[in-house]
Amino acid sequence: MRKCWWRGKFEGAGLRLTSPRLAIIDILSKTTKHPSAEDIYLTLRQKYNNDNIGLTTVYRTLEILVNMGIVYKFDFGDGRTRYELSEGPDGFHHHHHLVCTECGRIIDYTDFIDEEKELLDRTEKGLAEKYHFQIHKHLIQFYGLCENCQLNKS
């Protein structure tokens, strides 16, 4: 189990691993949710209230983390950007998302990932050839109603 696998990336880029940055990474590493910048900001206020970290810093830190590949950025269609560590302490864990359009609940699923991965690789290769595209990433999401929201609607 590697600790602080991101340290090297910071040093390599000549960036400082300051306490606001550590706190933000810490929050992301301890949640299974997909917090928005404001969610993170509020958590900082609640749990790290000695510090006075501004929302701007949260945005700026997240941008850095995204650029370094430490954090992934997602849009689930609710008007705010959401963030997720790209790698847990136990290593990389590829998954996609299932989004409830009613309550915003998000489920990370890994089922079918192998099959998806195989098809995606094949598709990426085919598209790259046909359209001369250099593909860097893919996005797969399913939208629908979670169990609770189905019940509440009936």
Next chain:
Amino acid sequence: MRKCWWRGKFEGAGLRLTSPRLAIIDILSKTTKHPSAEDIYLTLRQKYNNDNIGLTTVYRTLEILVNMGIVYKFDFGDGRTRYELSEGPDGFHHHHHLVCTECGRIIDYTDFIDEEKELLDRTEKGLAEKYHFQIHKHLIQFYGLCENCQLNKS
């Protein structure tokens, strides 16, 4: 070849097929692009300049069209919502998108769609069972660099 396949939907909903609405549908039906609300607004000004259609009307019309299933809404990560007719005059034509992260160019592709569809159906069914989700739609997109942007970067 059906003409104005959307008329029925308007009448059914008790909505009027006004000239701004017709113009917006017309623009969408004549482009292969994925215009934003502002793109549509500007096209209206240029090509239908007798009329004085406001941006608000464009937004409101698009919302109606999306709710009626006549238009699909997409987010390609550039901060603006993009729109596309759900059906051409020659009928429904399922495709996904290849997005250039450099210039914003978008390619509609239909290659591999059958395989994708088959896998998606299977995945949807599996996810629905496992997580008791009622899945309404999926999203698949590939991001990368188009041919031109690869050349410009080297």
Next chain:
DNA sequence: CTCTGTGCAAACGCTTTGCAACTCC
């Protein structure tokens, strides 16, 4: 006359930027 549709301006919500102060090497 009534109900829908419309344009304008203002409001909104999330995100980014300008700037001066601050910190760490």
Next chain:
DNA sequence: GGAGTTGCAAAGCGTTTGCACAGAG
């Protein structure tokens, strides 16, 4: 001291809303 970092306030930008007016049935 110089480069990176930060908080605050203000600006930016796409989108939505309030409101009074116009227009169709």
